[in-house]
Amino acid sequence: MAANPNARRFPEGFLWGAATAAHQIEGSPMADGAGPSIWTRFAHTPGMTVNGDTGDVACDHYNRWKDDVALMASLGLKAYRFSTSWSRILPDGTGRVNQKGLDFYSRLVDELLDKGIEPLLTLYHWDLPAALDDRGGWLNRDVADWFAEYGSVLYRALDGRVKKWVTLNEPWVVTDGGYLHGALAPGHRSKYETPIATHNLMRAHGAAVKAYREIGKHEIGLVVNIEPKYPNTQSPEDLAATKRAHAYMNEQYLDAALLGKYPPELKNEIFGDAWPEWADEDYALIKQKLDFIGINYYTRSVTQATDSYPLKAGAVRQKLGTYTETGWEVFPQGLTDLLVWAKDRYGNLPTYITENGAAFFDPAVAEEGRVRDPLRMGYLKKHLTAIRDAIDQGCDIRGYMVWSLLDNLEWSLGFSKRFGIVHVNYGTQERTPKDSARWYSKAIETHGASI
Numbered sequence: 524m525a526a527n528p529n530a531r532r533f534p535e536g537f538l539w540g541a542a543t544a545a546h547q548i549e550g551s552p553m554a555d556g557a558g559p560s561i562w563t564r565f566a567h568t569p570g571m572t573v574n575g576d577t578g579d580v581a582c583d584h585y586n587r588w589k590d591d592v593a594l595m596a597s598l599g600l601k602a603y604r605f606s607t608s609w610s611r612i613l614p615d616g617t618g619r620v621n622q623k624g625l626d627f628y629s630r631l632v633d634e635l636l637d638k639g640i641e642p643l644l645t646l647y648h649w650d651l652p653a654a655l656d657d658r659g660g661w662l663n664r665d666v667a668d669w670f671a672e673y674g675s676v677l678y679r680a681l682d683g684r685v686k687k688w689v690t691l692n693e694p695w696v697v698t699d700g701g702y703l704h705g706a707l708a709p710g711h712r713s714k715y716e717t718p719i720a721t722h723n724l725m726r727a728h729g730a731a732v733k734a735y736r737e738i739g740k741h742e743i744g745l746v747v748n749i750e751p752k753y754p755n756t757q758s759p760e761d762l763a764a765t766k767r768a769h770a771y772m773n774e775q776y777l778d779a780a781l782l783g784k785y786p787p788e789l790k791n792e793i794f795g796d797a798w799p800e801w802a803d804e805d806y807a808l809i810k811q812k813l814d815f816i817g818i819n820y821y822t823r824s825v826t827q828a829t830d831s832y833p834l835k836a837g838a839v840r841q842k843l844g845t846y847t848e849t850g851w852e853v854f855p856q857g858l859t860d861l862l863v864w865a866k867d868r869y870g871n872l873p874t875y876i877t878e879n880g881a882a883f884f885d886p887a888v889a890e891e892g893r894v895r896d897p898l899r900m901g902y903l904k905k906h907l908t909a910i911r912d913a914i915d916q917g918c919d920i921r922g923y924m925v926w927s928l929l930d931n932l933e934w935s936l937g938f939s940k941r942f943g944i945v946h947v948n949y950g951t952q953e954r955t956p957k958d959s960a961r962w963y964s965k966a967i968e969t970h971g972a973s974i
């Protein structure tokens with residue numbers, strides 16, 4: 524008997540979409556009165572990105588936005604997650620509003636709505652205004668007020684047309700990459716700055732949510748990356764290392780936002796004297812009611828004790844594992860496991876998978892205009908199935924945004940890694956939907972029954 528096509532459909536109203544970020548696709552970072560961001564500076568600093576790639580052109584979305592929305596509609600997307608460039612809106616980071624910058628996003632939102640595509644707007648996807656970095660950036664406690672001011676400009680302009688807001692994208696990457704290891708802008712390497720940046724990011728998140736409750740009438744949440752940690756052995760050392768890594772990457776930010784405290788491992792086992800004592804009013808600011816959380820999932824980590832600084836934990840490559848071009852193991856079970864973990868720890872908040880995808884080596888566009896990407900199709904199929912398993916286990920998963928709509932600027936890796944379901948020829952800016960895009964369109968059309 525044919526399998527019941529409805530057996531594994533996704534819940535009614537499940538939001539199927541794709542995600543991008545301003546600096547990774549827009550280009551024209553200084554157009555129409557915009558100010559520089561820390562990524563404008565970082566990428567133009569020799570040696571900071573592969574091949575010296577920058578966001579000066581990227582996918583030229585700043586000029587091609589209307590065609591890109593038409594492309595989204597042609598793929599049948601029901602939602603589009605994007606971020607706004609803080610320094611397009613406020614070139615100095617605070618104060619003067621650049622109306623042309625605001626108008627760009629207002630036109631984009633109107634075009635999305637006109638095509639029946641719901642916008643999900645992320646306020647901060649790593650591109651802090653350079654002017655604010657010059658004033659200490661995430662190390663200056665005033666950044667909470669600066670961020671709330673920026674959010675309020677957008678809330679007043681777009682709330683109602685935008686009904687799902689996100690404050691921060693992946694605060695863990697911002698601090699681990701930008702302040703501890705220095706691989707990402709602003710390129711600092713300090714165990715002492717890292718907790719300060721973390722705490723101010725979370726204070727800024729809280730301040731932006733508080734401001735939204737005064738101005739907005741819809742929903743706001745936080746997006747974190749979660750990478751489930753599995754001990755390499757049951758040795759006490761590996762178990763302790765796994766616990767540290769889990770606290771540092773997975774518990775730290777949602778615990779602060781939802782529970783009003785940080786995991787004890789942060790001070791007791793990782794940062795020690797570099798972990799300041801924070802005032803109670805800070806925790807009260809950070810812990811604001813959220814309408815949803817967004818989880819970005821890419822991979823898991825089989826973890827062992829190492830002498831790495833300061834975590835003393837590291838990943839073990841799996842001999843029988845399948846790995847993506849970014850060296851991440853394909854492990855869909857990790858997505859089911861983390862969703863059940865989050866449900867149990869934080870009380871089954873409405874949850875969106877706000878990013879999931881993979882970089883694989885894609886062939887060039889064939890004569891017949893196809894890009895065959897079977898590995899990406901397999902990745903998406905396995906991870907959507909993992910989400911359905913989590914839903915069957917009671918998780919309140921409301922939607923899925925594939926990362927990414929377009930091949931784009933992969934931060935310090937430049938254009939060397941392609942995550943898109945749509946191929947971008949960076950020389951001609953031609954867009955070509957890959958086989959995975961066609962597959963994803965069918966999944967959307969059948970509410971998941973075709974997966």
Ligand SMILES: N=[N+]=NCCCCNC(=O)[C@@H]1[C@H]2[C@H](O)[C@@H](O)[C@H](O)[C@@H](CO)[C@@H]12
Nearest residue numbers: 544692693696748750819821822878933
């Ligand atoms: N080891 N390891 N583990 C995986 C850790 C993943 C951390 N990086 C992300 O989540 C970034 C997120 C970002 O939002 C987007 O802007 C990036 O383009 C994608 C792809 O990189 C992902």
